[in-house]
Amino acid sequence: MTESREFCPRCGDAVAARPEPRPGEPRDPDRVLCNDCYFEEFDLVDAPDRIEVRTCSQCGAVHRGNRWVDVGAQDYTDIAIEEVSEALAVHVDAHDVDWQVMPEQVDQTTIRMHCQFTGLVRGSQLVEEVVVPVKIAKQTCNRCGRIAGDYYSSIVQVRATERTPTAEEIEGAEEIAREIVAEMEETGDRNAFVTEVGETDEGLNMKLSTNKIGKKVAQRIVQAYGGSFSSAETLVTEDEDGNEVYRVTFAVRLPRYRQGEIIDPEDDDDGPVLVRSVRGNLKGTRLTTGEDYEASHEVGDAPDADRLGTIEDGEETTLVAVEDERAVQVLDPETFEAKTIARPDYMDPDADTVPVLKSRAGLHVLPEADEPDDE
Known part of the structure; x- marks a missing residue:
C-alpha cells in the first residue's frame, strides 16, 4: 500500500492512501487516522452493560417493546441468547463478522453471556470479547392476569x-x-x-x-x-x-330434533322419518318407502312429531322373505314372530338380516348405520 502525503493528526505518522468515498456517501472523520490510532479507540461491538428480560411465569411469554410475545423458547437460556443478539451492535466498518456465545447460568434468574466476535476492519482481523449479564424478571403477562382474574x-x-x-x-x-x-x-x-x-x-x-x-x-x-x-x-x-x-x-x-333421530310427523300419515339434516328446514328419509322428506313451509323448520328413537336403537333381525316391491317379512326382535312390514327402497333384498326399529308406530326397516347422511 503506497503512502499518501497525508499524516495522522494524532501521532504524525504517514497515513496510507485510502479510497475516496463514493458520491453521496458521508466522509468518515476517522479516515485521516493511522491504523494504530484508529484501533486505540475502536470497539468492534457495542454491548449494553446489562439486559433485563421480562418473562411471564405462567406461560413463558416475553415482554418486548410495549407488548407480550409468545416466543416458544424451551428455557430461559434460549430467550437470553435471542435478547442479547438483538441488543448487540457491530461497527459499520467491520466485514465478514462472525460470533459465538457461551451462556453461563449464575443462578435461576441470572445468565452471564460470554460473546466472542471476529471481523475484518481495514484489512486486519480483529477479535473482541464481551460479557453481558442477563437478568430474568418473572412477572405475569396481561393474558395470564386476565385468566387468573x-x-x-x-x-x-x-x-x-x-x-x-x-x-x-x-x-x-x-x-x-x-x-x-x-x-x-x-x-x-x-x-x-x-x-x-x-x-x-x-x-x-x-x-x-x-x-x-x-x-x-x-x-x-x-x-x-x-x-x-x-x-x-x-x-x-x-x-x-x-x-x-x-x-x-x-x-x-x-333444533328441536337432531340428526339420526326417528320421528313420526303429526301432519301426515305416511310413516316415521329418519332425520338426516337439521340445517334450515328438517330433511329426512321415510322409513316406509325410503323417499326423501322435507318439512314444508307451513310447518316451519320442523314439524310437530312424536319421538320414536334413534338410528342407534335399531336391532338386527332376520329377513324372512321379500313379498313384493312394497312389503317384506321379518322376525319381530321381541316376539320372534314373522311380520309383514313396509319395504323401503334402501333395503337390500338379498340380505340375510336387516336393522329394524320397533316403536309405538310399529316395526320399520332402518338404513344401515354406516350409510352416509344426506346433507
Missing part, C-alpha cells in the same frame, strides 16, 4: 328447542370453542382464551375472552348442529378513554 367479554349459551342438548352436542360445542381459540392463538392473538365452561340443567354455558370469539363460536356451533343464535349486549363499564364496554351473550338454540 376470571375475565370474560362474552357468554355463549347452548340450549335446544323442546329438549336438552345431548352429551355429544355439549362436548362438540366445547371442542368448537377450544378449536377457535387455538386457531386465533396461532395467528398471534394473545387475547383469545376460554375463561370458564359449565354445564347446567338446560345445556352449556361458556365464558370467552372477547366478543369476537363468542360470535365465532356461536356461528360454528350452528353450522355443525343446525339451529340459530341471537345476541344481547349488556353495558358493564367504561374504559380509561371513557368508551362504553359491553358484554355480549350469544344464545344458541339447537
Whole structure:
C-alpha cells in the first residue's frame, strides 16, 4: 500500500492512501487516522452493560417493546441468547463478522453471556470479547392476569328447542370453542382464551375472552348442529378513554330434533322419518318407502312429531322373505314372530338380516348405520 502525503493528526505518522468515498456517501472523520490510532479507540461491538428480560411465569411469554410475545423458547437460556443478539451492535466498518456465545447460568434468574466476535476492519482481523449479564424478571403477562382474574367479554349459551342438548352436542360445542381459540392463538392473538365452561340443567354455558370469539363460536356451533343464535349486549363499564364496554351473550338454540333421530310427523300419515339434516328446514328419509322428506313451509323448520328413537336403537333381525316391491317379512326382535312390514327402497333384498326399529308406530326397516347422511 503506497503512502499518501497525508499524516495522522494524532501521532504524525504517514497515513496510507485510502479510497475516496463514493458520491453521496458521508466522509468518515476517522479516515485521516493511522491504523494504530484508529484501533486505540475502536470497539468492534457495542454491548449494553446489562439486559433485563421480562418473562411471564405462567406461560413463558416475553415482554418486548410495549407488548407480550409468545416466543416458544424451551428455557430461559434460549430467550437470553435471542435478547442479547438483538441488543448487540457491530461497527459499520467491520466485514465478514462472525460470533459465538457461551451462556453461563449464575443462578435461576441470572445468565452471564460470554460473546466472542471476529471481523475484518481495514484489512486486519480483529477479535473482541464481551460479557453481558442477563437478568430474568418473572412477572405475569396481561393474558395470564386476565385468566387468573376470571375475565370474560362474552357468554355463549347452548340450549335446544323442546329438549336438552345431548352429551355429544355439549362436548362438540366445547371442542368448537377450544378449536377457535387455538386457531386465533396461532395467528398471534394473545387475547383469545376460554375463561370458564359449565354445564347446567338446560345445556352449556361458556365464558370467552372477547366478543369476537363468542360470535365465532356461536356461528360454528350452528353450522355443525343446525339451529340459530341471537345476541344481547349488556353495558358493564367504561374504559380509561371513557368508551362504553359491553358484554355480549350469544344464545344458541339447537333444533328441536337432531340428526339420526326417528320421528313420526303429526301432519301426515305416511310413516316415521329418519332425520338426516337439521340445517334450515328438517330433511329426512321415510322409513316406509325410503323417499326423501322435507318439512314444508307451513310447518316451519320442523314439524310437530312424536319421538320414536334413534338410528342407534335399531336391532338386527332376520329377513324372512321379500313379498313384493312394497312389503317384506321379518322376525319381530321381541316376539320372534314373522311380520309383514313396509319395504323401503334402501333395503337390500338379498340380505340375510336387516336393522329394524320397533316403536309405538310399529316395526320399520332402518338404513344401515354406516350409510352416509344426506346433507
